[in-house]
Amino acid sequence: MSGDDAVQAKVDMLAKIFKGRLHVRFEKMNAAFALCRAGGDNQEQWVELHRLLHSLGGAAGSFGFDELGARATFVELQIKDLLGQPDKHPHDIDQIGLALAALQSTT
């Protein structure tokens, strides 16, 4: 096996691990979203949810899962718009929930 092949094999293995661990990312995102939905002073949870999606968006594409990365980035940007709003409209929050569920269903 050449050096390039060996590296590619490692990268493929890491991509497989990434895919296998996606459920952990979604568990974290769903937990953060549940706290966001609970209301009250939860700006930190919105920031955390944004970070988790940002992380997924960047990582997925880098491992070759371009579509998942693009979809995650789309939801990330929706949350970014909401971050600046002190009073988030329930409809907007529902939309985020739907977008998260749709994202998870693609995996």
Add this chain to the structure above:
Amino acid sequence: MDKSTIFSKTAKGMAESRAGGKNLAREHARVLALVNGKTSIGELIESGALLDAKYEPALTALLEHGMVRVFESAKNNLDALEWRQGGDDVDFSDALPTLQVEELTPQESVQIWAQARRGASELKKAGFYSYGKAPLLSVEGGKSGLTALVVEDDDELAELLTVLLSEKGMQVRVAPDMPKALAAIESGARPDVVLLDIVLPGMPGKDGFDLLAYIRRKQSWAKVPVVMVTSEVSDDQVMKGLKAGADGYIFKPFKWEALYASIREVVGI
């Protein structure tokens, strides 16, 4: 008004200041001249430059007229102020809140925006953008044995970067959050290149740009090439990098070829 607040001039304020404040009331012009993006209101009062009883109406008017903006409030930095590195007895309490900015003239602003726009466009096209090429083989010892600090909060992405950079003979250290990155900068050996994510956990309200500013202020690290890793391609982001002293940008999700090309360019290999 919070006396820990630091104000800086806007482009409009700088133009007015250069014109001698002739369109402003005398006290307003005097306060505008004192605003410098570095010194808090409290410090200006303490030094005697501002009178405690008089500054507030002037600053309020300058804010209303768009001549100054709030640059930094210590209240926003409580997390940073109170942060302590557990176990290592390293105190960074004053590391990040004293971020300094260089105010630009309107002409410089136009030039830098044009450069930022070119950079963003290049970033979209090629996946990376560097502000300038380092001279070839500027690194001691040449191409082999380079060291890299990867500041990345995503474990799996950090592992991927480690595998890819190691394949090129680089020794890689990973810092997964702001506090650990600060600890690495404070106590670790200077690397040949830093790959710096922008959105990082650990210090609310702070991001990779604050770390970059810290690196540039630390004498022993000031000249380390820093490549910002971003998933946001905008003129504004590239502008921030230009002002903060980044050497390049790589778009995330990254392609390995683009990442390595950007490292080669900024390190000079």
